[in-house]
Structure formats: C-alpha cells, structure tokens
Amino acid sequence: MIKEILKNITGKKQAIRFPGGSAVSPEDAAKIPALQEGMGKVFRRSLRIRQVDGGSCNACEWECTALTNPVYDVERFGIGFVASPRHADALLVTGPVSRQMELALRKTYLATPEPRLVIALGDCAVDGGIYKGSYAVTDGVANVIPVDCFIPGCPPSPAEIIAGVLRLLEELARRK
Numbered sequence: 160m161i162k163e164i165l166k167n168i169t170g171k172k173q174a175i176r177f178p179g180g181s182a183v184s185p186e187d188a189a190k191i192p193a194l195q196e197g198m199g200k201v202f203r204r205s206l207r208i209r210q211v212d213g214g215s216c217n218a219c220e221w222e223c224t225a226l227t228n229p230v231y232d233v234e235r236f237g238i239g240f241v242a243s244p245r246h247a248d249a250l251l252v253t254g255p256v257s258r259q260m261e262l263a264l265r266k267t268y269l270a271t272p273e274p275r276l277v278i279a280l281g282d283c284a285v286d287g288g289i290y291k292g293s294y295a296v297t298d299g300v301a302n303v304i305p306v307d308c309f310i311p312g313c314p315p316s317p318a319e320i321i322a323g324v325l326r327l328l329e330e331l332a333r334r335k
C-alpha cells in the first residue's frame with residue numbers, strides 16, 4: 160500500500176485498490192454514477208458532512224478520519240467534511256450521546272439547513288452499544304434527534320461507512 164501511495168506521489172497516478180475485505184461491493188461501485196446523479200438532484204452534486212462526537216471512545220472517529228486518506232478518498236464520490244453544521248447537508252453522529260452532549264446535538268441538528276440528513280455511526284450511536292443502559296447516556300442518536308441511516312459496527316470500517324452512505328444516497332435518489 161505504501162509503495163502504491165509513493166508511486167502516485169512520484170510518478171503517474173493510478174487508482175489505489177481498497178484493502179482486502181472491502182465492504183464496497185462491485186455492485187455498489189457500479190451504482191456510483193447513478194448515486195452521484197441522484198446526489199446532484201438532492202444536494203447539488205456534493206454531500207457535505209458535519210461529524211459530531213456524541214461521547215464516543217474515539218475509535219469511530221479514527222475510521223471517519225481514514226475516509227479522507229488517499230486509500231478511501233471519499234471526495235471522489237462528492238462527499239466531504241465541513242467544520243460547521245450551517246454548511247452541512249448531513250450530520251454523522253458517533254457515540255451513545257452522553258447526557259452532556261444531548262443539548263449540543265439538538266442545537267447542532269437545528270443549525271443544519273433542510274433537507275438535513277442524520278447518520279448514526281457505530282453500535283453506540285445505533286442503540287448505546289457497550290454503554291447501553293448507563294445513567295450517563297441516552298442509548299443512541301434516535302432518542303435525541305431523527306435518524307435517516309444507521310451504520311452498525313464497533314467501529315465500522317471506512318469501507319462499511321462508504322457503503323452505508325452510498326445506500327442512503329441511493330434511497331434518496333429513489334425517493335426523488
């Protein structure tokens with residue numbers, strides 16, 4: 160992998176394959192042009208995401224960070240991260256949503272312009288995960304704000320995250 164990246168920096172660019180075991184199947188990959196067209200209708204060709212840490216252990220964040228590296232490179236799908244919810248189409252929320260983050264998440268949701276999407280990322284965000292039942296958490300994003308897409312895993316791999324987001328976009332394109 161390192162060799163491939165160095166080759167791209169020093170020589171002619173070539174596509175870098177996903178590592179083995181990728182969750183993005185050839186069928187998903189084949190849908191990408193149609194998904195991008197659908198995304199163009201819904202979000203003007205790009206999907207801007209604001210990531211919100213709702214009290215995660217940080218492993219889900221590491222996988223999100225990997226989305227922008229040269230291997231996964233989600234920008235090629237028109238997907239990118241922004242610093243403010245006011246510039247975002249979607250919120251990508253990790254963690255079980257701790258009580259301390261509950262109000263902040265609600266405010267972030269309200270600050271995101273319509274039509275806004277919410278993606279709950281990781282087992283904790285889905286239903287509290289290993290923190291489920293604790294007095295300190297809300298047991299998942301859906302107990303705080305409406306959720307459009309759940310991506311389970313502890314943590315989900317970058318390829319699984321991409322596959323989840325692409326399926327959400329596919330559903331949006333279908334609704335359009």
Ligand code: SF4
Binds near residue numbers: 218254282283312
């Ligand atoms: S789902 Fe797993 S990796 Fe993600 S925040 Fe929860 S414990 Fe951490």
